[in-house]
Amino acid sequence: MSLLSVPPMPASANALGPAGPDHDSRAVERLLWLVRSHLDAEVAWVSAFADGQQIIHAASGEVAAMNIPVGEGTDLQGSYCTRVVAGTLPPIIADARRHPVTRDLPVTRDLRIGSYIGVPWHGPGGAEAGMLCCVSRNPDPSLDGEAVRFMTLIAELISDHMGSPLAQQRQAVHHATQTVRTVLDQRAIQMVFQPVVKLADGVTVAYEALARFNPDIFASPDRAFAAATQSGLGTDLELLAVQRALERLPDLPDETWLCVNLSADALLTAAASDILLAHAGNHLVIEVTEHTQIDDYARLRHALKDLRSAGLKLSIDDAGAGFASLNHILQLRPDIIKLDISLVRDIDTDPARAALARSLVGFAADTGADLIAEGIETAAERSRLAELGLGYGQGFHLARPADLPGPRSAPADRPEAAPGRRPKGQRRPDGA
Secondary structure: OOOHHHHOOOOHHEEOOOOOOOHHHHHHHHEEEEEEHHHHHOOEEEEEEEEEEEEEEEEEOOOOOOOOOOOEEEEEHHOOOHHHOOOOOOEEEEEOOOOOHHHHHHHHOOOOOOOEEEEEEOOOOOEEEEEEEEEOOOOOOOOHHHHHHHHHHHHHHHHHHHHOHHHHHHHHHHHHHHHHHHHHHOOOOOOEEEEEEOOOOOOOOEEEEEOOOOOOOOOHHHHHHHHHHHOOOOHHHHHHHHHHOOOOHHHOOOOOEEEEEEHHHOOHHHHHHHHHOOOOOOOEEEEOOOOOOOOOOOHHHHHHHHHHHHHOEEEEEOOOHHHHHHHHHHHOOOEEEEEEEHHHHHOOOOOHHOOOOOHHHHHHHOOOOEEOOOOOOHHHHHHHHHHHHHOOOOOOOOOEEOOOOOOOOOOOOOOOOOOOOOOOOOOOOOOO
């Protein structure tokens, strides 16, 4: 068949995964339609290899009838494609159900493959980055070397589009989405807890719950939450982290508070309210994170009203780091203000940092909030912060994130160690 004789591409003939209606995806659609029509195949697809999986990014033809998993990752080791790339299968299988290798592969049955032809497309570095494939449910003895040469030509054109910055970004988003979904499905978050202590005597009054992930999957927690946000799963991952933290409430030492982190977007969901209200009365602090911008303070205040009425305390991070955190404080009137690590660092030798911290101590006292210094890493910083009037601190110098030590009661001979039993005028970081 001549390329010039290929009929116009019907809009309903194509299925797309995460590509979307941009220029590169439309060009790939057209090329898939051309190769499928030229070879009289039922389905043509283009896939990408990533982390041992083959992800079909776009397909044309009888996609549903042949169970083609567009937009999903499948095991690369079980595929025809990995065998073609390795040279253990030829690029053409005219009768898949009679071929001594493919007849026993599960994918032959699952995708109802009768005939197959596949060639790799290459990434910017020249390595095989994925496959261009055509399949049909019936055997096709007409497939020959000319078909392979034609497919190779189309694969080169597809490489230009699949290797574009936009396509690479799209593939990265898809990979991030799949990875985050796996974390959510497996509840694969471990929680560690960093103490908040009184600077005067080191007594722990609260623990901040911090999420940790398999480092082979996400190098840092920030990357995990960034990937989730990029994938539209940010709130889901935040809520899972909170649920995992709340599972440890029975292990919380007596008379201490548990601090959990949530963005404004997450706090606006009914799911967050339900989870938090179910644990009201358990000494909980909500720390509003900087993951997302707050566009509607009135709506957020309304969402927080029931939570605060139920006894949960509100904390704002990063005070002094910029306008946003100060605006949060003015708009939300938190029970706890956390002094940003950028002000704490070298505060013992920097008069400007000390002056700003002193002003925030006065502001917190005037507004009835408690002030906690974050990121204390030296004894000198701790000492200077205590001199400036900060009562509480958190940081590696005081204690690193770890597992909870387990329930305990405050020593009877140290009544000041238990929050709520302090001398008059001395406040605890829960705002009480």
